[in-house]
Amino acid sequence: MKRNKLNIYKIAEIAGVSKSTVSRVINDKAGVGDKTRKKVLEIIKDLNYQPNSFARGLANNKTKTIGLVVSDITDPFFSGFIKGVEAKAMEDNYNIMLANSHWVVEEELKCVKMFQEGRVDGVLIISGARDGLDVYLNDLSAKNTPVLLIDRKTDNGSIPKINVDNFSGAYMGVKYLLDLGHKKVACIKGDDVASSGASVDRVLGYKKALNDFGINNEIIVPGYFEVEDAYKATHNLLEEQKDITAIFYLSDMMAIGGLKAIRERGLKVPDDISVLGCDDIELASLINPPLTTLRQPRYEMGYKGMGALISILEETNKRINHKDISFNMELVIRESTKKVNIVD
Amino acid sequence: MKRNKLNIYKIAEIAGVSKSTVSRVINDKAGVGDKTRKKVLEIIKDLNYQPNSFARGLANNKTKTIGLVVSDITDPFFSGFIKGVEAKAMEDNYNIMLANSHWVVEEELKCVKMFQEGRVDGVLIISGARDGLDVYLNDLSAKNTPVLLIDRKTDNGSIPKINVDNFSGAYMGVKYLLDLGHKKVACIKGDDVASSGASVDRVLGYKKALNDFGINNEIIVPGYFEVEDAYKATHNLLEEQKDITAIFYLSDMMAIGGLKAIRERGLKVPDDISVLGCDDIELASLINPPLTTLRQPRYEMGYKGMGALISILEETNKRINHKDISFNMELVIRESTKKVNIVD
DNA sequence: TATAAGATTGGGAGCGCTCCCTAAAGTGGA
DNA sequence: TCCACTTTAGGGAGCGCTCCCAATCTTATA
Numbered sequence: 001m002k003r004n005k006l007n008i009y010k011i012a013e014i015a016g017v018s019k020s021t022v023s024r025v026i027n028d029k030a031g032v033g034d035k036t037r038k039k040v041l042e043i044i045k046d047l048n049y050q051p052n053s054f055a056r057g058l059a060n061n062k063t064k065t066i067g068l069v070v071s072d073i074t075d076p077f078f079s080g081f082i083k084g085v086e087a088k089a090m091e092d093n094y095n096i097m098l099a100n101s102h103w104v105v106e107e108e109l110k111c112v113k114m115f116q117e118g119r120v121d122g123v124l125i126i127s128g129a130r131d132g133l134d135v136y137l138n139d140l141s142a143k144n145t146p147v148l149l150i151d152r153k154t155d156n157g158s159i160p161k162i163n164v165d166n167f168s169g170a171y172m173g174v175k176y177l178l179d180l181g182h183k184k185v186a187c188i189k190g191d192d193v194a195s196s197g198a199s200v201d202r203v204l205g206y207k208k209a210l211n212d213f214g215i216n217n218e219i220i221v222p223g224y225f226e227v228e229d230a231y232k233a234t235h236n237l238l239e240e241q242k243d244i245t246a247i248f249y250l251s252d253m254m255a256i257g258g259l260k261a262i263r264e265r266g267l268k269v270p271d272d273i274s275v276l277g278c279d280d281i282e283l284a285s286l287i288n289p290p291l292t293t294l295r296q297p298r299y300e301m302g303y304k305g306m307g308a309l310i311s312i313l314e315e316t317n318k319r320i321n322h323k324d325i326s327f328n329m330e331l332v333i334r335e336s337t338k339k340v341n342i343v344d
Numbered sequence: 345m346k347r348n349k350l351n352i353y354k355i356a357e358i359a360g361v362s363k364s365t366v367s368r369v370i371n372d373k374a375g376v377g378d379k380t381r382k383k384v385l386e387i388i389k390d391l392n393y394q395p396n397s398f399a400r401g402l403a404n405n406k407t408k409t410i411g412l413v414v415s416d417i418t419d420p421f422f423s424g425f426i427k428g429v430e431a432k433a434m435e436d437n438y439n440i441m442l443a444n445s446h447w448v449v450e451e452e453l454k455c456v457k458m459f460q461e462g463r464v465d466g467v468l469i470i471s472g473a474r475d476g477l478d479v480y481l482n483d484l485s486a487k488n489t490p491v492l493l494i495d496r497k498t499d500n501g502s503i504p505k506i507n508v509d510n511f512s513g514a515y516m517g518v519k520y521l522l523d524l525g526h527k528k529v530a531c532i533k534g535d536d537v538a539s540s541g542a543s544v545d546r547v548l549g550y551k552k553a554l555n556d557f558g559i560n561n562e563i564i565v566p567g568y569f570e571v572e573d574a575y576k577a578t579h580n581l582l583e584e585q586k587d588i589t590a591i592f593y594l595s596d597m598m599a600i601g602g603l604k605a606i607r608e609r610g611l612k613v614p615d616d617i618s619v620l621g622c623d624d625i626e627l628a629s630l631i632n633p634p635l636t637t638l639r640q641p642r643y644e645m646g647y648k649g650m651g652a653l654i655s656i657l658e659e660t661n662k663r664i665n666h667k668d669i670s671f672n673m674e675l676v677i678r679e680s681t682k683k684v685n686i687v688d
Numbered sequence: 689t690a691t692a693a694g695a696t697t698g699g700g701a702g703c704g705c706t707c708c709c710t711a712a713a714g715t716g717g718a
Numbered sequence: 719t720c721c722a723c724t725t726t727a728g729g730g731a732g733c734g735c736t737c738c739c740a741a742t743c744t745t746a747t748a
Contacts, residue, residue, distance in 0.1 A: 009704080017728085018727065018729070019704090019706095019729090020706085020727070020728060020729075021728075023707090024726095031727080032727080052402070052703085052705070054407070054703085056704080057398035057401075057705090058402050058706090058735085059704080059706040059733055060706055063398070068442070073423050073427055074427050076418075080418065082418075083444070086442065086443070086444045090443070096441065096443070097441055097442070098430070098440045098441070099434070110434075116394055256631075260632070282418065288632050352735065353734080361698085363699090364697070364699075365698080368736095375697080376695095396733085396735070398735085399733070400735055401703090401735090402733090404703085404735080405703080
């Protein structure tokens with residue numbers, strides 16, 4: 001029956017059983033005799049039959065795919081997360097639907113809408129909008145599309161989150177700089193309204209470290225997490241304050257921009273000035289000089305995040321409370337930092 | 345009728361019309377009165393109704409999603425393509441299903457299988473396997489899942505492809521080096537079995553340029569498109585042949601590895617040695633020194649590729665022959681190359 | 689005013705699958 | 719051998735949508 005297409009009926013017909021039996025076999029359910037199961041399995045394999053996921057999705061309202069929203073896929077900072085997410089997805093046979101939000105909330109919303117129409121089981125959002133107001137997240141999670149946030153904050157406590165301890169990380173990094181003898185340490189911060197809150201927390205860590213060392217000379221300049229802005233900020237900063245001996249960039253990409261400016265001013269890293277980055281993107285170790293930085297375990301965070309989302313999706317009792325997970329940063333010492341020169 | 349879920353029946357009920365009419369409105373089809381259409385549209389908007397894409401997919405066998413297979417999402421080389429693909433997809437309301445093949449054919453196949461089960465309308469493959477044998481592509485395209493290849497070759501002439509003219513690009517780059525007066529130019533090639541054929545074609549361009557300049561001293565060493573391999577290769581090369589004045593790396597990432605080795609040997613770029621990269625990844629302009637390289641218009645290629653795939657998917661007569669598209673490389677001159685020192 | 693042509697609308701069937709309920713077949717103990 | 723119970727299998731309904739065809743309502747034309 002049913003034309004000549006390869007569907008469950010066709011398999012059933014060939015195997016001489018009913019579609020129900022085939023369905024049971026496909027879904028590995030009990031209630032099928034061994035011989036029958038084996039025969040059906042064989043036919044499925046021979047014909048290279050793939051059940052139609054739309055019909056499946058329609059029938060049981062599950063899709064085995066999750067939506068992944070990322071601010072900028074081109075940014076090496078993100079790809080680390082994605083790789084982790086992707087690995088876990090592959091492992092558990094989930095598909096990933098990808099969308100780019102270009103850092104703006106409206107686009108984020110658009111992506112999410114698209115996903116809902118595309119019926120994903122859940123949504124994973126990594127970092128995200130620069131410009132606040134993500135109230136739509138509440139709607140989303142209320143509408144029982146499970147959401148999980150990586151590297152992002154919200155007020156909504158019921159949305160599970162995976163974050164890194166930015167405060168402690170920054171503290172550790174700046175303390176390291178101060179231990180090296182630096183007295184005048186500048187901080188090129190990111191974007192205070194960024195939804196991850198990373199910039200704010202790291203700045204806090206920076207301040208705490210200075211404070212603990214009895215230094216009250218805070219030099220904080222915005223770099224907006226952009227190479228270009230950090231480049232300019234560095235030029236300005238060094239123009240105005242010649243005695244800075246170390247700069248803490250709140251992202252490696254910004255540090256790369258800063259390095260360029262420092263170079264252009266005829267200064268040497270780390271001899272004249274020490275540079276500390278943040279994130280440990282692949283490139284950090286490849287540039288000249290290799291960057292000392294605070295590693296953020298992005299692959300692990302992505303992997304764990306996807307795992308957590310899957311477990312939420314697959315558990316029957318969705319009411320279980322998922323604890324947020326926090327990772328620690330790790331100081332990776334390379335060649336862009338050294339003991340301060342004993343001058344005066 | 346039909347429980348309380350928000351579906352086409354519900355909308356129809358509220359609007360006091362039939363589901364058929366609602367369907368027509370949703371799909372923007374003719375045959376609906378203006379008042380009716382307006383009323384339905386309003387209700388849809390008020391209730392924030394999203395048609396279920398599975399039901400749609402089931403009913404008309406279209407999904408508005410494409411599968412994207414990429415070798416390594418973490419590699420900055422790929423993200424440029426992806427961004428272009430993504431932009432075009434968003435524009436035309438297509439979803440992207442992402443998968444990582446980690447350079448191996450088996451994983452590629454696995455991704456594609458997953459996609460088929462996930463019922464994508466078509467598949468876009470960017471570059472891909474290092475290890476030949478992609479006969480499965482024939483099956484795929486025979487099974488009328490349209491496939492489009494970016495930066496990749498196959499024997500199957502019926503699969504549309506988007507490529508860059510690697511031969512001419514490399515020729516142009518090496519000619520530029522030779523015009524600068526370099527006589528001993530080495531080439532760190534990629535991977536000859538890579539499915540893109542990029543390495544092979546670029547090497548050909550390199551050879552042709554040398555030949556045209558009457559130089560028969562070809563120095564070709566494999567770097568396998570890996571930072572680490574290129575790093576080692578460069579060390580070996582410079583150890584053995586001290587008089588090399590320029591090196592052409594067949595990828596920017598390899599050039600970055602090479603730069604590190606050159607630095608470690610106490611050589612200066614571009615004073616002692618000129619370095620030419622290939623691809624023009626974002627980082628090329630940010631490193632020290634900014635890299636002279638051959639730009640590959642990845643964003644455009646991705647965008648065009650997605651566009652071509654969509655047009656294949658949406659045209660009724662799938663038999664139309666799609667011509668392959670070829671892009672040109674562009675020489676981007678920065679600071680890693682200069683005129684050869686007049687020594688002897 | 690009648691009537692054909694056209695614009696609207698409604699309803700049924702079907703897309704391929706899962707779930708539920710019932711029927712048939714098999715199993716074992718008295 | 720019979721009955722109660724378990725295992726295995728089949729069929730119908732439904733998931734939410736689109737497509738096709740027939741029914742109804744308009745409108746224009748003679």
